[in-house]
Amino acid sequence: MRITGGNARGIPIVVPGGGTRPTMDAVRQALFSSLGEAVLDMNVLDLFAGSGALGMEALSRGAASATLVEQNKAACAVIHRNLEKARLQARVICQPVTRYLRDAARGSGRFGLILADPPYSKEIPAGGEKPAETLLADVALPDLLEDGGTFVLESGAALEIPNPWHLLRMRKYGSTCVHFLCKATA
Numbered sequence: 001m002r003i004t005g006g007n008a009r010g011i012p013i014v015v016p017g018g019g020t021r022p023t024m025d026a027v028r029q030a031l032f033s034s035l036g037e038a039v040l041d042m043n044v045l046d047l048f049a050g051s052g053a054l055g056m057e058a059l060s061r062g063a064a065s066a067t068l069v070e071q072n073k074a075a076c077a078v079i080h081r082n083l084e085k086a087r088l089q090a091r092v093i094c095q096p097v098t099r100y101l102r103d104a105a106r107g108s109g110r111f112g113l114i115l116a117d118p119p120y121s122k123e124i125p126a127g128g129e130k131p132a133e134t135l136l137a138d139v140a141l142p143d144l145l146e147d148g149g150t151f152v153l154e155s156g157a158a159l160e161i162p163n164p165w166h167l168l169r170m171r172k173y174g175s176t177c178v179h180f181l182c183k184a185t186a
Helices: 025-039 053-060 073-086 097-104 131-137
Strands: 043-047 065-069 091-093 111-116 145-155 165-173 176-183
Touching: 025 053, 025 111, 025 145, 025 165, 025 176, 043 053, 053 065, 053 073, 053 111, 073 091, 097 131, 131 145
Parallel strands: 043 065, 043 111, 065 091, 111 145
Antiparallel strands: 145 176, 165 176
């Protein structure tokens, strides 16, 4: 895996073990090509950061800042090494996404771009929580997105999009669905 665009283009990214499924290079490249210059000077939030690839891609392409949230401590260590290798600066928070969202709702700022690549349903034991659906239903998440901002959510299948979200477009890349969302207006 490598950073696919921007100042750090071509820098290899280490992927943590333990079941982490990183966003493939081709999907990241398509995602960021679709966003175009909208990522410039954005404050970016990368949820379920894994290797940090999505947040680092945003920084490499001109984002002003990135906050990467990952609960796995070994993955957080890999993110720090990847950032150092790419000579990029980001805030890395090693805690569960649900806890981060609950705490962030108390005033840690807002983001113009939120990226999320949670475990897909097929990676979750039967009867287990489905992180993409749980994330869409989280009441704190919309408050973290700036008005006019974009929330990009990866999943293993097309999702039913609840209020307060509005689906701008959905792209399918192999078994990955990428949903581009914004807050619905009244």
